[in-house]
Amino acid sequence: MYVWPCAVVLAQYLWFHRRCLPGKAILEIGAGASLPGIVAAKCGAEVILSDSSELPHCLEICRQSCQMNALPQVPVVGLTWGHVSQDLLALPSQDIILASDVFFEPEDFEDILTTVYFLMQKNPKVQLWSTYQVRSADWSLEALLYKWDMKCIHIPLESFDADKEDIAESALPGRHTVEMLVISFAKDSL
Numbered sequence: 001m002y003v004w005p006c007a008v009v010l011a012q013y014l015w016f017h018r019r020c021l022p023g024k025a026i027l028e029i030g031a032g033a034s035l036p037g038i039v040a041a042k043c044g045a046e047v048i049l050s051d052s053s054e055l056p057h058c059l060e061i062c063r064q065s066c067q068m069n070a071l072p073q074v075p076v077v078g079l080t081w082g083h084v085s086q087d088l089l090a091l092p093s094q095d096i097i098l099a100s101d102v103f104f105e106p107e108d109f110e111d112i113l114t115t116v117y118f119l120m121q122k123n124p125k126v127q128l129w130s131t132y133q134v135r136s137a138d139w140s141l142e143a144l145l146y147k148w149d150m151k152c153i154h155i156p157l158e159s160f161d162a163d164k165e166d167i168a169e170s171a172l173p174g175r176h177t178v179e180m181l182v183i184s185f186a187k188d189s190l
Contacts, residue, residue, distance in 0.1 A: 006101035006131035007035040009162045009178045013129060014098075016160035018043040027091065028098040029079060029115065032058060034065040036098045041071050045096075053078025053085065082111025084118070093123040099130040106139045113141075117148045120185055128183040145183065155180040 014021065014036055022044030028037035031049040041047040049066070051058035062076040077087045081102075097119060102112055120126050145152055157163040157180060 003033045003035050004101045004133070006133055006178050007033065009157065009180060010036040010098060010100045010129065010131040011039040012162040013131075013155070013160050013180060014039045014043065016162075021045040024095040025092060026096045026098060027094045027119070028100075029081070029112070030099060030102040031062050031076075032100075034062050036100050037062075037074070038065055038069050038071065040096075040098065041066075041074050042069070047071075048075050048077055048091065048094075050077045050079040050087075053080045053083075053087065079115065081108060081115045088115070088118065091119065091122075094119055094126050095123065097126060097128045099128060101132055103130065103132040103141065109139075109141060109144055113144050113148050113150070116183070117150070120150075124185055124187075126184070128181075130181045130183060132179055132181070134177040134179060145186075149186050150183050151186040153182045155182060 021040055024040075024045045025048075026037070026040045026045045027048045027050060028034060028040070029050050031037050031051050034049050037047045037049045049062040051062055053059075056078075059076050059078055066072060066074045066076070077091070079085065079088055097116060099112070099116075103109060116128050141152065157178070160180075162178075162180070
């Protein structure tokens with residue numbers, strides 16, 4: 001497992017907003033090494049980490065990250081995007097969903113948004129905080145966001161001190177082009 005540049009940028013966003021995190025219910029999807037979820041938990045959020053139920057080694061990496069960071073109480077759940085499972089059904093309502101670099105295979109985009117949409121049904125005010133690395137100008141989330149009645153706000157990296165080649169003494173962001181998005185239901189009345 002690897003901590004990708006997007007994870008450092010999302011962790012920086014969480015750190016920048018750390019005062020609003022205590023007590024928030026936060027689910028990290030596609031967590032892998034779980035840096036954003038670990039930061040959220042260290043800031044006082046009630047975090048659940050998840051990765052694919054089809055990849056038990058990824059779930060074990062999540063557990064190891066929790067152990068190494070003295071967070072044994074953080075639950076780890078197997079969720080496969082686009083699949084309804086007992087674990088997905090049993091999740092409590094969330095305030096924030098974290099997704100670091102999950103939008104990298106266009107064939108997975110709709111499954112990811114389907115899962116997020118299901119979670120938004122439990123709390124229509126939930127937000128998806130997501131970072132992704134720009135790899136191709138040929139793909140876009142716009143049509144799928146419209147289809148699933150969601151909207152997206154691009155957050156400028158400089159607004160949370162993430163527009164540098166190194167963040168928190170990590171050179172991981174480097175020269176990669178990373179974008180920060182906040183996705184929510186399109187209806188402002190919700």
